[in-house]
Structures are given as C-alpha cells and as structure tokens.
Amino acid sequence: MLFGFVLLFGYAFVVWLVFFKFKWMKFNIAWGVVSVSVGLHLLLIFLLGLRYVAPYATEARLIQHTIQLVPRLPEPTLVTAVLVEANTPVRKGQPLFQFDRRPYQYKVNQLEASLAKARQDVLVMKNDIQINAEKVVKLRSELKYAEYQQKLSAKLAKQGAGPEEDAQKWSAQAAAYAAGVKEAQAEEERARLRYASEVDGVNTTVAAVQAELDQARYYLDNTLMVAPEDGYIINLQVRPGMVAGEVRFGAIASFICDADRYLLANFFQENLKYVKPGQLVEAALDLYPGQIFPGRVEAIWQGSGAGQMLPSGTLPNFSYVPTEVPQGQFAVAIRLDGEDQARFPIGTQGRATIYTNPDSGFVVLRRIGIRAYSWFNWLYPFSG
Template identity: 75%
Template sequence: MLLGFVLLFAYGFIVWLVFFKLRWLKFSIAWGFFSTFFVLHLMIIFLIGLRYVTPTSTEARVIQHTIQLTPRLSEPTLVTAVLVEPNVHVKKGTPLFQFDRRIYEAKVRQLEAQLAQATQNVLIMKADIQVTSEKIIKLKSELDYASYQEKLSVNLAKRGAGPEEDAQKWGAQVAANSAAIKEAQAEEQRSRLKYQSEIGGVNTTVASIQAELDQARFYLDNTLMVAPEDGYIINLQVRPGMVSGDVRFGAIASFICDADRFVLAQFFQENLKYVKPGQPVELALDLYPGQIWSGRVKAVWQGSGAGQMLPSGMLPNFNAVPGETPQGQFAVAITLDDPDQAKFPIGTQGRAAIYTSTSSSFDVLRKVAIRSYTWYNWLYPFSL
C-alpha cells in the first residue's frame, strides 16, 4: 500500500511541478485524460489490497441455537399451566409448561397393578409345576396298582376263579392312567416352559409389562416440560386450555439458548483466499452505533446450497449463467470476544471485517471504513 501512496503522490507532485509551478507544458484535455487513467490504475492497488488482505462483509448476523419445544406425549393432552414468562431468562431444568397428568397417572397405576399380578403369576407357575409333578407321581402309583389288578384279574379269569369283566375293567383303567400320566406330563412341560420363558433373567411377561410401565412413566414425567438449557422463550403463545401432543412435529414454543452464540458473515468467494480460523475480526453492529466489537474467525463454511444436487430421477440441467449475475457467497462463522453474550440478541445484523495479516498497512484503511460505517448508523436510516 505504501508503494501505491508513493506513486500517487509522486505523480501528483510531478504534474504540479511541470504544469503549474514551472509551466514547462500546458495542461490539456489529453494530459487530463492520461492523468485520470494513470490514477485509476494506481487505485487498483488499494482495491485489491482491501479485498484480499482485509475482506469485508456487508451482511453479518448474530446466530443462536434454538430448540423447538415439542411435547413428547402419547396422545392429545391439555395444557394446565404456563410456568414461564416470555423474554425472562431461565436456568436449565426450570419448569416451563405443565400438562394434564391424570390420564398418564391412571396408565401408570394400571400397569403397576399388572406388573404386580405378573410377578405373582410367576410364583403361581412355579407352584403349578410342583403340583403337576406330584400329580404325575400319584398317577404313576395308580397305574402301578391298576397294572397289578389287571394282571391278577387276568390270571384269575384264566383259572376260572374270577370274572372276565374284572380283567377288562382293570385293563381299561391301566390305559386311562397311562393317558392321564401323559396329559399331566404335557401340563408340567407347558408350565415349565411358561415359568422358564425369560429374557435377561426376567420372565418375559414381567419384562413386557415392565417395559410398558417404563414408557408410561416416561410420558408421565414429560407432562412437566422443563428448560433444556439456560436461555429464554420469545413470542410465547401457549395458554392454559390449549391441547397439544397430538402432532409430534408441532412445536409449541421456541427456546433461545445462551451458549455457543456466534456471528455468521457472508463473503464473496474470491475474498476468502487468505482467510483462516483464528484471524482477528472487527464488527460494526447496527444495534450499537459508534461501537466496534472484536472477534475471531471460527470457521469458513466449506460449501453453499449452490453446489448441492438432490437425488432424483431427473438428469442435471446445466444452463449458462449471465456474467452480470452476482456470484454465490460463502459464510464465515465468527466468535465474539465480549464475555457478556447477552448484549447480542439473535438476528442482530451489521458488517464484519477480517484482518488476514497483522503487519499490513491496508488494515488502517479498513479500520477507517468500518468505523465510518458504525458512526454513520447514528443518522441512517433517517427517521424522526
């Protein structure tokens, strides 16, 4: 930049000396055209230096993370109380909205009763196994007795000492006892399978009801919505009597977080040639006329929507872009040095200047330009 100033002042001194002081030549229209042409070419030095060494953005905005507060409830639920005021700062965990708890409390009580019953049924199934085992032992004893009586009746009938009907009767009894034993054994196996049906060492019926109970308790806990982080709500529209929870993607309020606030500035692509994370930044925010805020480059966003191609069955259609059409811009994330981030509401806009070199004399011109802008904000826009 110094070379540009030297050349500019040197040429001005020569013109003054030759045409006005010593009057060696007459200053004509041709000489005026040549001088203008020469000076304009010298100004290119300052233009290039300011664009690449100290790039500036005319569109910088304070960006903040927001959380869409959506009720996590299983069915339409009445809002019974609004426990927060709009634009009032709250801490993480502060109650915000209370929903009707009655239907969820009833569901929890119902499942608690079912869980107690299922737990008791496990003990009953264990006792059923024991009962069936004893029944099998009894039936086997009866089978042994019936088999003995059948054999005795058959021998007596062969010798003519007893009726043939007794032998047939005890044969039928043996068959009945054998079938009863098989039936009891099947019942025992069924009871044992029910009792031994486990997942993770817990009976499957108990585990299933426990899972339903945990889900019901989850919904019951969510009848009280609390602040997910430190922050505040703006444009609060929720009122008691409102029904929510029927549409899962429908948020009832927007929560503005305090943490991780940053400025997003848009730059022309070629101006970012030398921009790197960590470089110093100055910001002139329209909210604070006459003030300059310092910051640092956090990141240069690597891409924009102009380069995105969405999956579809259509082939890309490339059209020539007119040369006068403005080119796309890239965004640069900037962190502010001021520890009190509450000074910078979400959406605050202004201008940003990045200083890519700590020893460049172009910084002076950029500092003058951005300070002129912030002082001009005292008057613009004109309103009374």
Template identity: 45%
Template sequence: MTIALLILAAYALFAWLVFYKFQWLKFNIAWGVVTFWVGFHVLFLLVVFLRFFTPYTIDGHVIRQTIQIAPRLPHPTVLKEVFVAQNQKVKKGDKLYQFEKTLYEAQLLEAQANLASAQQNALILQEDIEVARDALLQAEANEQYASEQVKRYTDLVPRGGAKQETLDKWSAQLAAAQAQVAEGEANLKKAQLAADAQYDGVNAQVAAAQAQVDQAQYYVDQTTIYAPEDGVIISQQARPGLVVGGFRVGSIAAFVADADPYFLATFYQEHLKFVEPGMPVEVALDIYPGQIFTGKVTSIWDGTGQGQIIPRGRVPEFIFMSPQGRFAVEIHLDDDPALKRYPAGAHGAAAIYTGGGGDWVAVLRRVNMRLYTWVNFIVPFDV
C-alpha cells in the same frame, strides 16, 4: 464501497494539490490521461488487495441455538397453566407449562394395576410348575404300581393262581397310568416353557406390563414442560385453554439458549481464497456504534444450498448466471466468548486479516471498519 470512495477522494485531492494548488505540473490532456490511468490502476490494485487480503462483509449476525417447545402428548390435552412470560429469562429446570394430566394419570394407574397382575401371574406360573411336577410324580407312581401288578398277575395266571380278568384289568390300568405320565410330562414342560418366557431375565408378561407403566409415566411427565437449559422464551403465544396433542405437531414457543452462541458472517466465495482458521478478525456490531470487537476465525462452512439437490420427481433446473451462494465463516469473539451481551440476530460487519499484501492493506481495512461503526450513530436516518 466506502473505502473505494475514500481512495478516490484522496487521489483527487492529491491531483488538485499537484495541478492547481501548488501547480507543480501544468494540467493538460496528456497529464489528464496519465492521471486517470494511474488513478484507475491504483484504485483497481487497492480494491483487489483489500478484497482478497482483508475480506470484508456487512452480512454478519449473532447466532444462538434455539429449541422448539412442542408438547409430546398422544391425546388432545388442555393447557391449564402458563408459568413464563414473553421474553422472560429462565433457568434449566424451571416450570414453563402445565397441561391437564387426569387422563394420563388414569392410564398410569391402569398400567400399574396390569403390572401387579402380571407379577402375580408370574408367581402363579412357578406354582404351576410345582403342581405339574407333583402330578407327574403321582402318575409315575401309579405307573410303577400298575406295572408291578401286571408282572405279578402275569406269573400267577398261567399257574392258575389268578384270573385272566384281573390281569386284563391291571394291564388296562398300566396303559392308563402310562398315558397319565405322558400327559404329566407334557404339562410340566408346558408350565416350564410359560415360566421361561423371559426378556432380559424378567418374565415376558411382567416386562410388557412394566413397559406400559414406563410409557404411561412418560406421558404423565410430559404434561409438565420444564426449561431444557438456561435461556429465554421468545414468541410465547400459548394461553390456558389451548388444546395440544393428537394431530398437533407445531411448537407453542421458541426457546433461545444461552449456551454456545457464535458470530456468523457470509463472504463471497472467491474472497476466502487465503482465509484459514485462527486468522484475526474485527467485528463492528450495529447495536454498539463506535466499538470494534476482535476475534478469530473458528471455521469456514464450505457449502451452500446451491450444492444440494433435493430428491424429487423432476429433473433439476439450472439457471444460468444465477447469483452465487456465499460461504459462511464462524467467528469467535475475544472479549465475550459467550456473547452474553449480544442478542440473537444482532447484525454487524466483519473483516478478516490474512496478513497478505502488507500492513498498509490492513490499515485501510481498519479505517473502513471504524468508518462503518461510527456511521452507525446516524444511520439509518429515521429520527
């Protein structure tokens, strides 16, 4: 709008100079119609060229990655200490919050005791194998002895060298010994199966107990929250005495990361017809009136919320002539790629120079951008 008003003002000044100041032409109805018609087309062409060859927006913001600080505790737990203040800069690994850990340390101690018991049971299983093997050897020896006795008395009884009752006794003992061998083999197999119950080469009971120890240790560690990376705490509302865990799913603070910020500007979809990644950009940030920052187009986000239909039980409703969704353009600034000087949400205007339409189009847009940034010295009027 600003550049259009400037063009109209320049054209009006030109008409005033021609018809009134120097009176090169005499103004009449015909010249009035011609002047209006030419001015309208000049303005129309300039606006079209500017819109498509130097897309412009005042809807640009510095975007920074945010992390929601949310405790991951399964039981209601009291917040004991807060080590960070509102809007405080922190480094990765700095301690932020400390929660009561008595319950979780007790659970860890119990899990460690269960692990020690499971490890002992695993050793006992190996001993059970040896015991079952020894019992099987004894049963096999008894079977061998009883079998030899039965064979001996089977030869003696028909010749009168021994009584039938003695043969019957040893036959019964042989049957009992064979049963003991079968039982010993089953017990040995059972002991081996119990010892062979493993997960990834570790006894199953030991692995399960170790998993409980790891889980208990995880929750002990979660009672202390550390800064995930360099950044700043925003909206720090937590106070000692706050109870978290259990059914609480909300965050207690917002963490704004220093790394990987970017400038994001939204444009009308049709204005991005000739825009490609790598094209030069100028940005005017409201927090730095009078300054112009240069950069390049990183990427175009080809999509808006209007292109998504969320699964639900209702038929989608389409409103005729609803405002079109704008497409976002991600911009890389040259002078400070990390955007260290720019807080999250810093607002500004951006212009993309596609190189089309001639240099004069870019000149007009550059004038427009500089007018915007210099006007920021006095706008808004809230002195």
C-alpha cells in the same frame, strides 16, 4: 500501502511537472483522459489491498441455537399451566409447561398393579410345577395298581374263577391312567417352560410389564416440560387450556439457547484467500450505533448450497449467469469478545471486517470505513 501512496503521489508530481510546472507537454482533453485513467489504475492497489488484507462483509447476523419444544407425549394432552414468561431468562431444568398428569398417572397405576400380578403369577407357576409333578407320581401309582388288577383279573378269568368283564374293565382303566400320566407330564413341562422363560434372569411376562411401566413413567415425567439449557423463549403463545401432543404438528414454542452464539458474515470467495481461524475481527452492529466490537474468526464455511445437487432423475441444466449478478459467497463464523454475550440477541445484523495482516497500512483505511458505517447508523434509516 505506503508503496501505493508513494507511487500515487509520485505519479501526480510527475504530471504536475510535465504539464503545469515546466509545461513540456500541452495539457489537453486526450492527455487528461490518459492521465486520469493511469491514476485510477494506480488506485487499484488500494482496492486489492483492502480486499485481501481486510476483507469486508456487508451482511452479518448474530446466530443462536434454538430448540423446538415438542411435547414428548403419545396422545393429545391438555396444557394445565404455563410456568415461564416470555423474554425471561431461565436455567437448565427449570419447569416451563405442565400438561395434564391424570391419564398418564392412571396408566402407571394400572401397570403397577399388572406388574404385581405378574410377579405373583411367577410364584404360581413355580407351584404349578410341583403340583403337576405330584400329579404324575399319583397317576403312575394308580397306573401300576390298574395294571396289577388287570393281570389278576385276566388270570382269574382264564382259570374260570372270575368274569372276563373285570379284566377288560381294568385294562381300559390302565390305558386311561397311562394317558393321564402323559397329560400330567406335558402339563408339568409346560409349567416348567413358562416359569423358566426369562430375559436377563427376569421372567418374560414380568419383563414385558416392567417395560410398559417404564414407558408409562417416562410419559408421566414428560407431562412437565423443563428447559433443556439456559436460555429464554420469545413469542410465547402457549396458554392453559390448549391441547398439545401427537395430533399437533411442530413445536409449541422455540427455546433460544444462551450458549455458543456467534456472528455469521458472508464474504466473496476470493476475499477469503488469506483468512484463517483466529484472525482479528471488528464488527459494527446496527443495534449499537457508534460502537465497534472485536472478535476472532472461528471457522470458515467453505461451501454453499449452489454446489449441492440432490439425487434426481433429472440431468443438471446449466444456464448463463449475467455478470452483474453477485457471485457466490462463503460464510465465516465469528466469535465476538466479551463475557456478556447477552448483549448480542439473535438476528442482530451489521457488518464485519477481518484483518488478515493487522500490521498492514490498509487496516487503517478499513478501520476508518467500518467506524464510519457504525456512526452513520445514528442517522440511517431516516425514520424521523
């Protein structure tokens, strides 16, 4: 910057010597236009220096993460209590809203009873295996007896010592016992399969009921909505008696997180040529007239929606953009210094400047400019 001042004052001194001191040339309108034009071009040195050494953002806003509070319930549920106040800090895990527990408690009770029954049924299936095994043994014994009687009756009937009907009766009885043995064996196998049906060592029926019970307990736990992080709620409209749940679309409140808030400033793309993370930043926030807040560059968002094309069957149509329309900008995330970040609420706006070379003389000019803006906020807007 010193070179620029020397060049500018040197040029002014030469003009003074030529036209006014020694009057080597007559100063007229033409020479006046030329002299002023050359002087204005020399001023471009300061413009270029400020743009690249101390880029300036006229639009900067405080950004905070927000969490949309959506009831995690499977059906519309009555809000029975609001346990938080608007604009009041809350800690992570602190209760916010209480929903009607009764329908979810009833479901848990029902499934707990079903789980107890399913576990009892497993013991019954184990006994069914033993019962069907004993039934097979009994029917096999009766089959052997019927086969013996059939052979004996057939022998007596052949010798004329007994009726043929007895042989036929015992033959039919043996066939019935044989069918009974097969049926009992099938029932035993079915009972064994039902008893042996397991997932990770747990009977499948018991596992299915346990899964339903776990889900019911999950919904019961979610009848109490708690704070996901440290933060607060603005514009609290939830009241006891309202119904929230699956039928309502969207959240019932927005939770503003305290952690990881940052200042997002927009810069012209070419001004970011020498900007890097970690560089010194000064911000003037409209909320605090006359104050300057230091910070550091955290990240440069090298991209914008202007370069995004969504999948479509329509070919891109590029149109002429007038030169007076502002060019695209990139955003820079800035982390402001200070432990008390609560001073910077969400949406706070202002301006910011980045010092790519803090030792440059151009920084002095930018420091004056941003402080002038901050002090001017005492007067503007003129609201009376």
